[in-house]
Amino acid sequence: MSSPLRVIDLRRLDYEAAxxxxxxxxxxxxxxxxxxxxxxVEHPHVITTGRREAGAHILDAGDVxxxxxxxxxxxxxxxxxxxxxxxxxxxxxRQRRAVHHYLHRLEQVIIDxxxxxxxxxxxxxxxxxxxxxxxxxCAIGIAVRRGVTxxxxxxxxxxxxxxxxxxxxxxLDWAQVTSMERETGKSIGMEEVKxxxxxxxxxxxxxxxxVGDGEGADPATGADGARRGPAATSETSRR
Numbered sequence: 001m002s003s004p005l006r007v008i009d010l011r012r013l014d015y016e017a018a019x020x021x022x023x024x025x026x027x028x029x030x031x032x033x034x035x036x037x038x039x040x041v042e043h044p045h046v047i048t049t050g051r052r053e054a055g056a057h058i059l060d061a062g063d064v065x066x067x068x069x070x071x072x073x074x075x076x077x078x079x080x081x082x083x084x085x086x087x088x089x090x091x092x093x094r095q096r097r098a099v100h101h102y103l104h105r106l107e108q109v110i111i112d113x114x115x116x117x118x119x120x121x122x123x124x125x126x127x128x129x130x131x132x133x134x135x136x137x138c139a140i141g142i143a144v145r146r147g148v149t150x151x152x153x154x155x156x157x158x159x160x161x162x163x164x165x166x167x168x169x170x171x172l173d174w175a176q177v178t179s180m181e182r183e184t185g186k187s188i189g190m191e192e193v194k195x196x197x198x199x200x201x202x203x204x205x206x207x208x209x210x211v212g213d214g215e216g217a218d219p220a221t222g223a224d225g226a227r228r229g230p231a232a233t234s235e236t237s238r239r
Contacts, residue, residue, distance in 0.1 A: 003035055003036070005037070005207040005209070007038045008038070010039060010041040012041070012044065018039070019069075022088070025039065036089045038088075039087075041083075041086070042079075045079040046065050047166065048078065050069060050074055050141055051070060052072070052074055057075045069141075070151070076169060079160065080159065081158040082154055083197065085152045085153045086150060089148065089149045099142075102149065105204055107128070110197075111130055116196050128141070132183055135177065135178035136169065137179065156178065156180065157181065157193050158180065158190075161179060180193070
């Protein structure tokens with residue numbers, strides 16, 4: 001029998017503070033069984049690096065702080081207008097036990113989200129993430145601790161794309177970076193994207209509904225936290 005998906009909306013929060021929430025939820029999850037969790041957040045400007053050496057791919061950070069992380073992959077940028085999703089998911093369950101299978105499904109969740117806005121996202125093996133042509137619209141970098149995932153996906157809804165010029169995004173000097181607003185030519189509301197992403201994740205991973213959390217309103221259900229149906233290896237993997 002499937003279980004519900006717990007969604008925490010941190011709204012806009014510093015990277016370190018959001019990481020502390022991730023670590024707490026991860027510790028709870030690895031200590032005893034509980035619902036899988038999807039943390040949603042926008043970060044103030046920050047550049048993060050993965051476990052791979054990426055110093056050469058930071059061109060000019062300027063006043064943007066740089067933070068080393070435990071995720072897989074290279075360098076990326078987070079900032080206002082970008083929706084970051086941190087799934088805390090038990091890979092020991094039968095449906096999600098392989099890291100590559102989990103990544104494939106996570107990419108599909110983003111592809112399905114983009115389709116809601118008339119955008120045709122695609123994979124581009126061997127690189128992770130979601131692309132529109134040769135333009136990357138979503139970076140993905142995860143880590144796994146005791147069979148539970150953390151870190152996750154960064155979807156460019158409407159960030160200032162000039163900030164990506166300070167780095168070589170994901171270490172790919174040939175790739176461009178784009179956003180949902182640039183591709184559609186329309187203004188896109190972050191709250192709508194949050195709601196649709198939560199629903200897409202719920203459906204894509206087969207949860208039987210969504211429950212909110214006291215740390216923030218559930219973007220798919222509202223502040224009451226009422227449950228709705230889904231319709232309403234290696235320790236790291238690279239970006």
